[in-house]
Amino acid sequence: MIRLLVVDDSALMRKLLGGVFAAEGDFEVAFARDGEEALAEHARFHPDVVTLDVNMPSLDGLGCLDRIMLDRPTPVVMVSSLTAEGAEITLDAMERGAIDFVVKPGGALSLEMDRLGPLIVQKVRAAARARLRPTLRLAERVRALSGGSGGEPARRSQKPARLEAAKPKPKSATPGTVEGIVLVGTSTGGPPALDALLSRLPADFPWPVVVAQHMPGSFTGPLARRLDGLCALPVQEASRPMPLRSGNVYIGRGDADVTLARRPSGLVVQPVPAHADYLWHPSVDRLVMSAFDLVEPARLVGVLMTGMGRDGASAMTEMRALGGRTIAESEETAVVWGMPGELVRAGGASVVAPLEAIADALLDMVP
Known part of the structure; x- marks a missing residue:
């Protein structure tokens, strides 16, 4: 019981x-x-x-x-x-x-x-x-x-020392021109995991990062704003079609799916209506699959962290088979080892790492 x-x-x-x-x-x-x-x-x-x-x-x-x-x-x-x-x-x-x-x-x-x-x-x-x-x-x-006051929890400042300067400007001279893309999927326990990952990436991180976090539409905007205050990289909700720029983080809008597409000006990240073939939204599988026709798999890195179910495991396993690289959060730190566990069991994880080591693993993969 x-x-x-x-x-x-x-x-x-x-x-x-x-x-x-x-x-x-x-x-x-x-x-x-x-x-x-x-x-x-x-x-x-x-x-x-x-x-x-x-x-x-x-x-x-x-x-x-x-x-x-x-x-x-x-x-x-x-x-x-x-x-x-x-x-x-x-x-x-x-x-x-x-x-x-x-x-x-x-x-x-x-x-x-x-x-x-x-x-x-x-x-x-x-x-x-x-x-x-x-x-x-x-x-x-x-x-x-020990008898001390529990009180309010210790909170990190919304303005870490490294963020006192202005946010870095997008590093792509031409909007939509990128060398590679990081695709991140999370669900249950995801917001703290995203904080742990994204706040460890330096301001000169060279690739864009697109995140599919299972969440209602009214939550993804506040999540993006919160992460933007904690990270060296600019973080924004992909609430409309946006040019994909290096060194930027895009949080897929909730209650929809997030995909990549090619426009005359270059690659864009965009919200699209949630597809009934996918159980959770924004769908990690759909995001990853949308990248295959636009970017060589060798220039894709997938990161699958805590969450129930198996969203993202199938597409990221295929990504690795095609020459891409993938990182799965290890069971020891995942709040729910559903999604990353399915990726590991399918043989689709290039690296299995605890949450605190995922950023370093990602930095090793991105030139």
Whole structure:
């Protein structure tokens, strides 16, 4: 049995989520109405996973998450609204240790829950199997256990010292002219993994980087802005067709797919309507396949990091067979070793590396 703690201030939401998981037959569910009650239930019930509402009275979702991660780290799935504020708070929660998030249903809750229930169950199951890093907020946990103040988590400045100067200008003299392309795929646990990878790339990194991160459309813009404040390379959401320029990072817009195409002026990165043949969006497989007809595989590098499922594994395996190079995140650091694990099992990984070593592996592959 999977022990699940559902935390939400809405009685209807608690009832609907309880019904969804009761129907699965292998969940034991406890409930809490706010953050303070959640902490008491967390200590009593010892759940395997927690779903945590963002906006609650008394102690809100972020405050409750902080206490859980300091007292007894447990996989947490945030339940967030689709608003811009909800996206920012959810990304903050993932930086603080949450595994994943689900979008809170709007409109007629009972009808929406019929549609979203399977996805919520899938994400909670993945979170229950997820691997929390032993070092996650370790310094804060030590301070709390020694009687120091847990307080607000230590946060990195949005302006690292290396970013005090202006962002580098695009290095391609001709828009769309590039020597090679890095294609990155992530899903569950992806935002912190992208931070760890992209923030380690230097300002003179010579190739463009295109990212397919499974995420709703209202979240990818805030994610790109957050990464732009943390990285030496310019980071932007590919919300419209854009010339592909060296030394730039493009985050595919959520609820759509992101592909490469050739225009008279050169290569572009563009959002396209989500294709029904692909389960997750933006699709990593579709992004990689779109590059094959435009760039020699030897000038492509694929990076597949944490995420459930197998999106990207097939296309990146083919990429390696055609002469491209690929990097898979190792099981020891992946929150969910689904996508990179499938790439490794298929023999499609040129290199398997822990998260903290992926940037160095990439730098070794890119001239």
